Amino acid sequence: MIICRCEEVTLEDIRDTFHTYKCSAREVKLRTRAGMGYCGGRTCRPAVDAVLEEVTGEKPGDDLPLKVQPPVRPVSLSVLGGDGDHA
Amino acid sequence: MRNRRIEEHPVLGSLRNRKAVSFTFDGKTCEGREGDTIASALLAHGIRQLRVHEESGRPRGIYCNIGHCFECRVTVDGKAGVRACMTEIREGMAVESGKVLPSPLNSSVFEADEMPRTYAEFAGKQKGDNKKEAPDA
Numbered sequence: 001m002i003i004c005r006c007e008e009v010t011l012e013d014i015r016d017t018f019h020t021y022k023c024s025a026r027e028v029k030l031r032t033r034a035g036m037g038y039c040g041g042r043t044c045r046p047a048v049d050a051v052l053e054e055v056t057g058e059k060p061g062d063d064l065p066l067k068v069q070p071p072v073r074p075v076s077l078s079v080l081g082g083d084g085d086h087a
Numbered sequence: 088m089r090n091r092r093i094e095e096h097p098v099l100g101s102l103r104n105r106k107a108v109s110f111t112f113d114g115k116t117c118e119g120r121e122g123d124t125i126a127s128a129l130l131a132h133g134i135r136q137l138r139v140h141e142e143s144g145r146p147r148g149i150y151c152n153i154g155h156c157f158e159c160r161v162t163v164d165g166k167a168g169v170r171a172c173m174t175e176i177r178e179g180m181a182v183e184s185g186k187v188l189p190s191p192l193n194s195s196v197f198e199a200d201e202m203p204r205t206y207a208e209f210a211g212k213q214k215g216d217n218k219k220e221a222p223d224a
Contacts, residue, residue: 042156
């Protein structure tokens with residue numbers, strides 16, 4: 001079952017990574033890249049959090065939080081300023 | 088090209104009188120109607136694959152269709168990362184699908200000792216030119 005579509009991470013990948021490396025929820029996320037793709041985890045974040053909590057037993061918000069920086073949507077740098085020309 | 092457009096809608100009524108708009112998808116000319124999104128115009132032609140995953144090459148298309156997930160992103164008139172489900176077609180618009188990107192540091196493709204050191208070397212290996220190093224540009 002696909003959990004994160006942007007990075008093509010399956011439930012099996014997350015389980016395997018946890019069992020192989022015996023690591024924290026944050027490390028599982030960094031190793032598999034679940035929730036770190038183009039959409040910024042806005043699509044799969046609840047699923048990733050729920051799976052990691054179930055697999056690792058860590059609740060989000062423990063010592064090493066699964067850092068969430070939600071943008072409204074991904075935008076290009078030119079949206080933030082300038083017209084894309086090299087000034 | 089097959090047309091799967093809904094012309095008679097049970098709620099919206101007849102949808103036959105909207106102006107035709109033509110655009111290109113990967114160089115192929117497609118016709119949609121005014122007010123169509125890129126995704127809906129292509130869906131009407133039976134085109135569901137809008138891009139492939141940048142690394143694995145597996146097909147991607149409409150997923151959420153409300154502008155949330157960016158699964159349908161395409162390149163429009165040279166601008167990458169445009170959501171096909173949220174962008175209305177315009178006359179003459181050039182839409183390009185998402186392609187597989189090079190992964191020169193993927194160790195499953197190359198043995199560690201033959202990893203390319205420059206992009207030119209990588210491009211040479213992609214073409215099967217393993218004997219000679221491509222000159223640096």
